[in-house]
Amino acid sequence: MLLDLHLTADTQWLLALLCLVAIAVALWFVFSRLARYRLIADTPTARIRSAPQGxxxxxxxxxxxxxxxxxxxxxxxxxxxxxxxxxxxxxxxxxxxxxxxxxxxxxxxxxxxxxxxxxxxxxxxxxxxxxxxxxxxxxxxxxxxxxxxxxxxxxxxxxxxxxxxxxxxxxxxxxxxxxxxxxxxxxxxGRDQLDLNQAVRERLSHWKQDPEALLARFDHDGDGRIDLDEWQTARETALQEAQAEQQALHALPSMHVLRxxxxxxxxxxxxTHDETRLMLRFRLLSAGCFLAALIFFWLFIEVMLAK
Structure with missing residues (x-):
């Protein structure tokens, strides 16, 4: 082999393990950079006005x-x-x-x-x-x-x-x-739709956390408790507020977000590199990582054949 190495058994196995780890890391970068290259190459450019969701x-x-x-x-x-x-x-x-x-x-x-x-x-x-x-x-x-x-x-x-x-x-x-x-x-x-039943449940649950405010708002007979009729009024009020929130969402203009x-x-x-240069960059990174994997594989062979 090209390298005339003389290693103890412990050193030989340690260097061999390090080479294997380096090979695995380099190959991971090879495939991850190639995956980015393929995504850029295969994904069509969308226009913001008509872009699909996703x-x-x-x-x-x-x-x-x-x-x-x-x-x-x-x-x-x-x-x-x-x-x-x-x-x-x-x-x-x-x-x-x-x-x-x-x-x-x-x-x-x-x-x-x-x-x-x-x-x-x-x-x-x-x-x-x-x-x-x-x-x-x-x-x-x-x-x-x-x-x-x-x-x-x-x-x-x-x-x-x-x-x-x-x-x-x-x-x-x-x-x-x-x-x-x-x-x-x-x-x-108009794209965002509330789950009205869920919205009503959340409002009622929130109101229950403040019993005094709940009584002040819905205890119409003043007996210090919410009876069935008054609770039904609370549910109807919660539904009306949820429907008003839904209408407010419908009135909002469209806003596009990328995240x-x-x-x-x-x-x-x-x-801010153009698409062609970005694709070339990922191809070169992938090629460089593959070369590094080959070098570490060669070192692994040299270490394993050392005397």
Whole structure:
């Protein structure tokens, strides 16, 4: 074999086990990336105005949420979505970055494809963006030393000219083209139907939790208890309120929402890369993981044949 390994029995079995685990992990990534590639390739693009309810693919342009653009926490740039990471260079003499803090926005934004607008809940989504920026600085806070929890140490670092902190930011900007694959649901427009019997039961149960208010509202004869006739009046009142709620739902305009399907075989993807580039990315990732699996399989054979 190519490697002339000399291993003890315990080391040989330990390395063999590690190789098998690595092969399993690499193959899992192969099939998961291929599954995403096939989903993107096989799912037809829907139009928001006529999209079916369920798992759909949308392509459109980003519109900021109802409260307008967000501000990216590191660069301060206006955006519809952001994620960031702040790292510090360790003092061990090697180039190793230690995570200080990270985060991402969960505020909703919108997609418009020319036929309609859809609200997008980014929570739980796998998000890839064209706008990724990374830079270094002397302090852990881009705004300056006054925010640094260790101001003296940061000032000394600045005087030495060391850029010990690395910032990385991912952004989705308003008006960018965006690809989305997730669970599409339309609210309002007469689509939402209440279970009137269930709604009545819930109201009555809620009223029972406050006996004094129940008596004040329905004890018409003032005897301190709710008799059968008064309870029937309470049921009729609960039904009328449920019917009024149903009418209010019917009067709401249609509102389209895209969110996480929360199903293992249906990933939630948002990307400002175009569909073709996204498919290529998953194919390359799958190929790279397959190559890694082959390398670990070769190492496994080398370890097993070691003397």
């Amino acid at each position: 798992y759909v693919e949308l392509i459109g342009h980003v519109i900021a949420g109802e409260d307008g653009n967000l501000r990216a926490p590191l660069s301060g740039r206006p955006c519809a979505w952001y994620a960031y990471r702040v790292e510090e260079l360790d003092d061990d003499g090697r180039t190793r970055w230690r995570l200080l803090r990270s985060g991402r926005s969960n505020e909703w934004f919108q997609i418009n494809d020319g036929t309609g607008t859809c609200l997008v809940d980014p929570d739980g989504a796998e998000i890839s963006t064209l706008h990724k920026h990374s830079w270094r600085a002397h302090t852990a806070f881009p705004a300056g030393l006054e925010q640094h929890p260790q101001g003296a140490a940061a000032l000394l670092s600045l005087q030495r000219g060391e850029e010990r902190y690395r910032f990385t930011e991912w952004l989705i900007l308003e008006h960018e083209a965006i690809y989305a694959l997730g669970h599409f649901h339309t609210l309002g427009g 996480d399907p929360q199903q293992p075989r249906k990933p939630y993807l948002l990307s």
